[in-house]
Amino acid sequence: MISFSNIDIIIIIAFFAIIISIGFIVAKSNNKTTEEFLLSGRKVGLPLFILTNVATWYGGILGVGEFSYRYGLVSWVTQGLPYYLFAIVFAFLFANKIRSASLFTIPDKLEEVYGKNVSLISAVLIFILVSPAPYLLMLAQLISIIFNIPILYSLLIAIIASTVYLFKGGYTSNIWADAFSFFVMFIGFFLIVFVAYNNFGGTEFLERELPETYLSLTGGTSVTFIIVWFLIALWTFTDPGFHQRCYSAKTGNVAKRGIIISVFFWILFDFLTNTTGLFTRAILPNLKNPVMAFPMLAEKILAPGLKGIFFAALIATILSTLNSFMFLSATTFSRDFIFRIKKFSSVNHSPNQSITYLIKDAEMIFYTKIGIVVTSVISFFIAYSFESIVQMWYTLGSICIPGLILLVIGAYFPKYKVNSKFAITEILTGVGVSVIWLIFRNQFNGFLNALEPMIVGLLLTSVIHFYGITK
Secondary structure (H helix, E strand, O other): OOOOOHHHHHHHHHHHHHHHHHHHHOOOOOOOOHHHHHHHHHOEOHHHHHHHHHHOOOOOHHHHHHHHHHHOOHHHHHHOHHHHHHHHHHHHHOHHHHHHHOOOOHHHHHHHHHOHHHHHHHHHHHHHHOOOHHHHHHHHHHHHHHHOOOHHHHHHHHHHHHHOOHHHHHHHHHHHHHHHHHHHHHHHHHHHHHHHHHHHOOHHHHHHHOOHHHHOOOOOOOHHHHHHHHHHHHHHHHOHHHHHHHHHEOOHHHHHHHHHHHHHHHHHHHHHHHHHHHHHHHHOOOOOOHHHHHHHHHHHHOOOOHHHHHHHHHHHHHHHHHHHHHHHHHHHHHHHHHHHHHHHOOOOOOOOOOOHHHOOHHHHHHHHHHHHHHHHHHHHHHHHHOOOHHHHHHHHHHHHHHHHHHHHHHHHOHHHOOOHHHHHHHHHHHHHHHHHHHHHHHHOOOHHHHOOHHHHHHHHHHHHHHHHHHO
């Protein structure tokens, strides 16, 4: 049981109030074009790019606590290192190309290269991938703990806190709210690491109290285990958030440099979060629910007031991802569904003709706002139906990523693209095989049972894709 003083509650409420206020204050009165509402006019500079890029990367903060509590430093090897590597590859190979394309979403690019059918199927997968439901559930769970209210009401509060300012300011409100969250995140975790170190000691304490494998980079796990997590990190290339931020940057160099600099902040924040996880395991070795590792350590070692700041940091870490995914989902709804339905149903439309007339700026903004409502409702019911955040991530990622990743790479590198028929086969095979393996893998034993659905999907789509390149 976690107890909160009045000062803790005041600090947490103040955080919510500041976030919402920032969202409304920065909203531009001339925010009337599609580019202004969806991408902040494509004028995001380097500092703001970095702040929002770093903040939106850590929505699963309770999962980070669970992983480091259960396994130790291997958490960094699997949840940090591969993402740094793939983010740097993304920066050098994709950032300038994405910004130069001046599009809005991943399906925009896939339509340009592979045609309408692939773009519509990819839009469905992207909508699933950017579902805010896991982060909505996580934030609601924290709100429920802090204010001692039922999860139903906590979900509603979480929806309001993550969307109310998006109606007014769109992407501009989104990124400025996330920029404030960046500072709160770092302050909170610096604070708890400092208190733990000051009260219990540093490496000598950890070496004495932790199992030996916890300070090993492999954590006693198998090479296969680590390889699977590296493959999962390939998600970086199809991350709609990365693409959105590159489209919004002032220049391609801003996007490229912004991602590279972000990696250094990710390394620092991962040091703080994994150190916090190690301290939790050393101080509280018998937690029944490791998902609550960070909150329980705060309860154990932080005084009133400091606890409020740390919980505000946890909320900031989740909220910055939640509001970004809310807006990404809404953009997918307006740009990738409504826009394309109107476009493809237009009998007078020529493939080479400008299509901006099909949906005016005011309509696009209106449909994006409708998308925020639709996304909120769908996420509410998904979050209310699931108990496991990890189960949601696992299921959604395993199904969607295999069918997308090679097509996205081929879209930006013509040498590796396939024709539209192979692209449709590839995307449907990636999804279908992953779903089938997810359902029936338990019927097998040994190696086949341990084979992840995502790996099966990637293997088959790789065969299709590379065969398609030769044709």
